[in-house]
Amino acid sequence: MGLGDIQLGFLLGFLLGFPNILVALYLAFLTGALVGIILMLIGKANLKTAVPFGPFLILATLVTLFWGDWLAGLVINYLF
DSSP: OOHHHHHHHHHHHHHHOHHHHHHHHHHHHHHHHHHHHHHHHTTSOOTTOOOOSHHHHHHHHHHHHHHHHHHHHHHHHHHO
């Protein structure tokens, strides 16, 4: 993560609000890790390859805007 990703995440936190920003960050890290693993498995990347994180933040924000409350409810019901 670079400084631009942190600034973008901060801005998205204002857009989404408290519980939904946690859902968006979780989705962004999960999809980023999944894509990174897939890239390593097919030989397009290694551990030193930089993968931009901004697109994953944007995608997770869009998903959270539409289904954030439902996803947050699932997490709360699962944990408690």
